[in-house]
Amino acid sequence: QVRLAEFGGGVVQPGESPRLLCSASGVTFGSYGMHWVRQAPGKGLEWVALISYDGSDKYYADSVKGRFTISRDNSKNTLYLQMDSLRPEDTAFYYCAKDWGHCSGGNCSHFEYWGQGTLVTVA
Amino acid sequence: SVLTQPPSASGTPGQWVTMSCSGSASNIGTNSVSWYQQLPGTAPRLLIYRNNQRPSGVPDRFSGSKTGTSASLAIGGLRSEDEGDYYCAVWDDSLSGVVFGGGAKLTVL
Numbered sequence: 001q002v003r004l005a006e007f008g009g010g011v012v013q014p015g016e017s018p019r020l021l022c023s024a025s026g027v028t029f030g031s032y033g034m035h036w037v038r039q040a041p042g043k044g045l046e047w048v049a050l051i052s053y054d055g056s057d058k059y060y061a062d063s064v065k066g067r068f069t070i071s072r073d074n075s076k077n078t079l080y081l082q083m084d085s086l087r088p089e090d091t092a093f094y095y096c097a098k099d100w101g102h103c104s105g106g107n108c109s110h111f112e113y114w115g116q117g118t119l120v121t122v123a
Numbered sequence: 124s125v126l127t128q129p130p131s132a133s134g135t136p137g138q139w140v141t142m143s144c145s146g147s148a149s150n151i152g153t154n155s156v157s158w159y160q161q162l163p164g165t166a167p168r169l170l171i172y173r174n175n176q177r178p179s180g181v182p183d184r185f186s187g188s189k190t191g192t193s194a195s196l197a198i199g200g201l202r203s204e205d206e207g208d209y210y211c212a213v214w215d216d217s218l219s220g221v222v223f224g225g226g227a228k229l230t231v232l
Contacts, residue, residue, distance in 0.1 A: 035221070037167075044124070045159070045167065045210050047221035059220050095166060109214045109221045110157045110172040117166055 002026040002113045004096050009118030016086055016122075022079040022096030022115055030054070030074035033103025035111060036081045038092035047109075048094070049081065053102040064090075086122045093117040125150065126211055128224035134201045135232045142227045144194045144211035150222055154214045156194040158187055161226075162207040170209075171196060203231045 008020040022034070036048040049070040050059045058070055069082040079096050095117045100110035127145040134140040144156065158171040169178055171187035174194065184199040194211055211224040 044208075044226040045161075045212075045223045047212070047223060050221065061220055062218070100172060106219060107154060107214045107216075109154070109212050110169065111159065111167070111212070112169055112172075112178065114166040114168070 002098065004098065004113055004115035006094060006096055006115045006118040009094065009120045011121045011123060012086055014086055014088060014122055017082065017084045018086070018120065020081040020083065020094055020096075020118060020120070022081075024077045024079070024098070027098060027113075029072075029077040031102060033099035033101060033108045034070075034072060034079045035097045035099060035108075036068075036070060036079075037095045037097055037111065037114075038090075039095070039117070040089075040092045043092075046092070050099070050103060050106065050108060051079070052104045054104070057104055057106065059106055083120070086120075088122050091120060091122045093119050124225040125215060125218070125222040126213065126224035128209075128211060128227045130225065131228050131230065132209075133230040133232055136201055136203065138201045139197060139199045140201055140229065141198075142196045142209055142229075144196070144224045146192050146194075146213060146222075148192060149217040150192075150213045150215040151189065151194055152192040153216055156187065156189055156211055156213045158185075158194075158196045159210045159212065160205075160207055161210065162204075167210065198229075201231055205229060206231050
């Protein structure tokens, strides 16, 4: 059974730089692209970033480009999101999600499995 | 949102309901669409991928389709437990990223 679990959320001050982690189990982690998706309280889903199966390709939403960095350690079955220069509008639940494919070259948008999310509050 | 979804839909138990998702040539017109269900207080769940494919465990009363730059999700035999938010998503070649629709809130009357 595939399980994704996010860690690292909490209350942070503007300008701080927390790092989120997503631990995966029950899946060949190193074979699939992985995403971060966020959802502000009471709002819709917003895609944040994508990393290909081997970490060679990375894509970001314009709203976080230059401030957030996605990375992965396939030896640890772990996905990361380094969040720099946080703003109040970054307050949201952050979900990690496994894609259906390897996502080399992009064009990946099938979020097969999702974690339960971790709340980041910038205040 | 880059993808346009009517914000709400409703139906009575047992009815069919359809939700639309309108995009452009750089997203729906070129790439495959997925649909997600988010029940209150839970994480989203994949309902449809590659426009019309259902993952194992998703009932066949959920179906998807795509024509040109628009996609649709249909739910048949509506149940009270279907109440929640529904989102479409697709890769956008111009943005080099994923775009979501604004979401549609389904109410079962």
